[in-house]
Each structure stands twice: as C-alpha cells, then as structure tokens.
Amino acid sequence: MDQTSLIQPVLNLLETGGPVVALIAALSVIAFALVLMKLGQFWREGVGRSGRARSAVQLWRQGHQREAIRLVGTPRSASEETVATAMRLSMNGTLDKSAIEEEITRRALARLHNHQWGLKALDAIGQVAPLLGLFGTVLGMIEAFQELQSAGNSVDPSMLAGGIWVALLTTAAGLAVAMPVSLLLTFFESRIDHERIAIETLGAGVLLAHVPDAAMLSPEHGFQAIDAAAPLNQQAVHAH
Template identity: 60%
Template sequence: MPARLFDTITSFLTLGGPVVALLVVLSVFALALILLKLVQFWRERVGRHARAERALHAWFHEGYGAARSALEGDCSPAGTALAACMRLATLRNVPKAEIEDDVGRIALTRLHDLQRGFRALDAIAQVAPLLGLFGTVLGMIEAFRQLQEAGNAVDPSLLAGGIWVALLTTATGLAVAMPVSLVLTWFETRLENERVAIETMTGAVLSHGVESRGREPARDGAPDTVVGVGHAH
C-alpha cells in the first residue's frame, strides 16, 4: 500500500511538472503552519473567557482579591490584560489614561504574537492560484508547440492530453488556496473576537471610576476598604 501511494504521488508530480511540485511544497508548509497556530491558540486559551468573565463578576461584587483568585492560571490575552487592568485600577495614584496605555501595550504584544504566520498563510492563499495558472499557461504552450511540430499528422489525443495536464496545475493551485484561505479567515475571526473581549472587559473595569474599584463589600456597617495590590497570574 505505501509503495502504491508513493507511485501515485510520483506519477502526479511527473504529470504536473515543477509547478505542481512547488504547490505541493507550499501545501505542506501551510499545513505545518496551521497546525502550529492551532496549538498556539489552544495553549494560550484564545476565545476561552470563562475565567475572565468570572473574575469580572467578582471584581464588581466581591472585590479585587476574589477577582485575582478567579484569574489564577488564565494565560489568555483577555485574562492577562484584565488582570493587569484590575491590578493598576487598585492603585489610586494611577490615572485612567495611563492604565489604558499599559493595558493596550499588553494586549498589542499578545495579539501581535498570535498574528505571526498570518502573512505567510495569506501569501500562500494568493500565490497558489497564480502558480496554478502559470503552470496551465506553460502546459498550453507546450501542447500547441507539439501540435505545430506534428504538422498535417495532427493527433487530437495529443492536444487533449496536453490540455488535461496543463489544467491539472490550476486545479492543484485552487485546491491549495481555498482551504488555506478559509482557515486564515477563521484565525483572524478568533483574534478579532479576542481583541473585542479585551476592550469590553477592561472597559467595564474602568467605566466606574478608578477610586471606587477593587473595594471589598462592607460588612456589619464597616466602611469599604481597598484590597491590597497583588499580581494576577
């Protein structure tokens, strides 16, 4: 079975020529990059905001300590940005604009790291159909050259066979480009949703004024107290 598969692949590459071989290399590279991005998105918990949402709820109803505990172990971009926003918001001498700048830098760094590889996937999605078309043009040129050399002894099967092989490169290019384009769109959508989550959650933290955030609820008539500042994990 492996020998038959190898023969099939070899025959396919021989028919398509160097253009198909190049498209196969691009497809392997794109697949490896997609798998790496999937692992990265899973490891960094992109799109998983359950902990951040619990922390946000705890921030408004229980105080900074409970919110910080809820964010422990959350390595998502939204969770990291929210933890930094809450920590800075408990410091009364930190202006709101400075908090927004610091959180923005954290979010930008994380999102930029997640975007690595997107341009390569976009380039493959755009170049693959063009390479396929280029291979088709080269194949058609070769087919008509052979037709001219045949003179009066024209064999229709010769022309048909040349056109079939030429169109093979276009089909291969489209087969590479379409799934890569769809996966790239999915990645970009997930990243945009993460950006919106960061803006929404940190905006909610900062929307009620710096001085009143992070306070523990009063007990037995005692005045509210600000929870001590600590670093969220």
C-alpha cells in the same frame, strides 16, 4: 499497504505536473506546518475564549475583588491577562487611569501581534497558489499547441487532449491548496477579532467600575470616562 504504494501516486503527480506542481506541493507543506502551529498556539493560549475573563469582570463590578483576581490569577489568554493587569494596577492605586490604560494597551498589542504571527504567510500562500496553478496551465497550453503545430497535417486529437489535461492539473492543484488555506485563515482571524473585542470591552469594564456613581450619572463625567477608555480601543483596533 506499504509506503511505496502510498508515495508512488504522489511522485507520479509531481512528475506529470512538472515544476509548478512541485512548487505548489512545497507551499502546501509550509501551509500545513503553519496551520498546525497556529492551532496549537490558539488552543494553548485560549484565543477567542473569554468566558473566565468575563466572569472575573462581573465579580469585580459586583465588589468581589479578591474572587475576581483569584479567577484570573494565572492568565492564559490575552483577555485574561488584560483583566488581571487592570485589576492589579487598579488595586495598587499608584497609577492613574490613563497610565493603567497605556500599560494594558502595551501588553494587549504585544499579545495580538504574537497571535497574528504566521497569518501573513498563510494569506500569501492562499493568494499565490491559484496564480501558480494558472501560470502552470498557461505554460502547459503553450506547450500543447506547440506540439500541435509541429505535428502539421498528422494531428492526433489524443495528443492535444493529453496536453490540455496535464496543463489543467496545475490549476486544480493550486485551487486545492488555496481553498482550505483561505478558510483556515478566516477562522484564525475571526478568533483574533473575538480576542481583540474582549480585550477592549473587558479592560474598560474593569476601569469604569471604579468611577463613582455620581460621576456615572453625570453626562459630562460619563463622556469623560468613555473618552478615557478610547486610547485602549483605538490602539487595539489598529493592532488588528
């Protein structure tokens, strides 16, 4: 099968659907490119996969600091970077807990913002594509009824039917683009949610591991420890 036989049906579809279908096709190409880029980025940076970071936090809380730091020595995901940063700054001992939380939050916000790049464009395409299809259908129906009016008494039902199916073609094209884009956007956002929650819980887990046992048993100090971790949680939530 040559390339001409593969391309010709697409060209016929674009010619039949008119400029609206051509615009929807252009949006589908942009969406496809964005999806490929995001899939590559999420796989490369391990977005939503926090198993190694959780293992490092468990080692850290058990007192195996060197093994924990070695496990996330070359962080790949944002959660691993958060854990590695919290461990390194805690071992350094030159910063208090609030300063460590600010540094963790700064890095987490930068990584989460990078993960969200391109998702707004996918969201826009998912919303605009069906509207464009509906717009094309309305224009096609107007044209079909104009031809019906011009025909006068000599109305050919096949002419009206042909105009209607061509008009509905744009709605089908818009929905065909919007549905997979919306599903993929939900997938990407869920992975970012998993990463955000891992950043919040694991970063706080490293910092709270250094609270003395007596303080952990005291309700007053326990609430203070939770409040100290609050800026990290709140700002990470706002980043989403």
